[in-house]
Amino acid sequence: MGLTGWKGKIYWFAELVMMLAVAQLLWIGLTLLGAIVFGITPATVGMFHVMRKRLQGEDDLKTLVRNYWQTYKKEFVTSNKIGLVLIVLGYFLVLNFRIVSTISGMHGLVMLALLSMILLLYAVLLMNIFPVFTHYELPFTRYFSTSILLSISFPVQAFLSVVGLYGLYRLFLFIPGLLPFFGISLTVLFLSWMSSGIFRLKGKMDGTLQAEDQ
Template identity: 60%
Template sequence: MTFEGWKGKLYSIVELITLLAVLQLMWIGLTILGLVLFGITPASVAMFTTLRKRLQGEDRLKQLVKTYWDTYKVEFIPSNKIGIMIIAVGYFLTINFQIISTFQSMMGLISLTLFITISIIYGVMVLNIFQIYAHYELPYFRYFAVSILFSIAYPLQMIGSIVGLTILYLIFNWIPGLLPFFGVSVTALFLTWMSSNIFKKKEEAEKQINYASV
C-alpha cells in the first residue's frame, strides 16, 4: 500500500521513527549481549551501516533489521579491534589528565596544552571512525588516520557535526525520556546524514576520474 501527498509524508515520518526506535533497542540489546565492552563497537558499526542503507533508499524495516543483525555478527571481532584501541587510548588520556592536573607552573601549562590538543584529535577520530568503517574497507590502522584526515579535509562538515551534536545534547537534556528510545539512533542518523553527501561526491568524482582514464 502506497500513500500520496501529506499521507505519504506522514507515513514516511512514522516509518523512520519506528526504525530509529527499533535500531536503538537492538543497539542496547546487542551491546549487552557483547557484555557491553565487546558489544558496543559492533553494535555501533551495525547502526551506522544500517542507517547508511536507509539513506541510500532501503526503507523495508525487515530488511534493515536483518542488515543490522548480519553486520553485527560479521563485524563482531574485526570492529572490536578498533573498539579496544579507542577504549585503551581513552583510558590512557584519562590517567594522564589526572597526572597533568598535579603539575604546576610552565610545565603544567605546556602539558595541559598538549593534552587538550591530543584530546581534540582523539574526539575527532571517534566522531568519524564508525562512519569511515561503515563506508570503506581499509587496513586496520588506516581507519584512525583517515578519520582524522576526514575532518581536516572537510572542516565545515566537522563544525556542522559539532553544532548538530550540541543541539541534540540540549534536546535530550531537555527531554531525557527520549534518550532510551532515540539517543544513539538519532545521533548516528545525524552523523551519517552529515557525511553522506561528502561520500557521494567523492564516489562520483572517482567514477569520473576512472571513466576519463579508460
C-alpha cells in the same frame, strides 16, 4: 500503492520513528548479548550500517533486523579490535591529562595545550571512525588515520557535526524521555547523514583530481 502528498509525508515520518525505535532496541539487545564490553562496538557498527543503508534508500523495516544482525556477526571481531584501541587510547589520554593538570608553570601550560589538541583529535576520531568503517574497505590501521584526516580536510562539516551533536544533547536534556528510545539511533542517523555529505564531497574531489591528471 504508495502514498503521496501529506499522507505520504506522515507515513514516511511514522516509519522513520518506528525504524529509529527498533534500531535502538536492537542496539540495546545486541550490546547486552555481547556482555556489554564485547557487544557495544559491533552493535554500534551494525547501527551505522543500517543507517547508511537507510540514507541510501536501500533499507526499510522489513530488512532492518536481518541486516543489523548480519553486520553484527560479520564485524564482531574487527569492531571489537577498534573498540579496544579506542578504550586504551582514551584511558591513556585521561591518565595523562590528570598528570599534566597537576604541573604548574609555563611547562605545564604548554603540555596541557598540546594534550588538549590531542584530546580534540581523539574526539574527532570517536565521531568519525564508525562511519568510515562502514563506508570504506581499508587496512585496519588506516581507519584511524582516515577518520582524522577527513575532519581536517572538511573542517566546516566537522564543526557542523559538533554543533548538531550539541543540539541533540540539549534536546535529550529537555526531553529525557526520548533518550531510551531514540538516544543512540537518532545520534547515529545524524552522524551518518553528516558523514555521507563528507564522503560525497571527497568523491567529487577525487574525481576532479583524476580528471586533471588525465
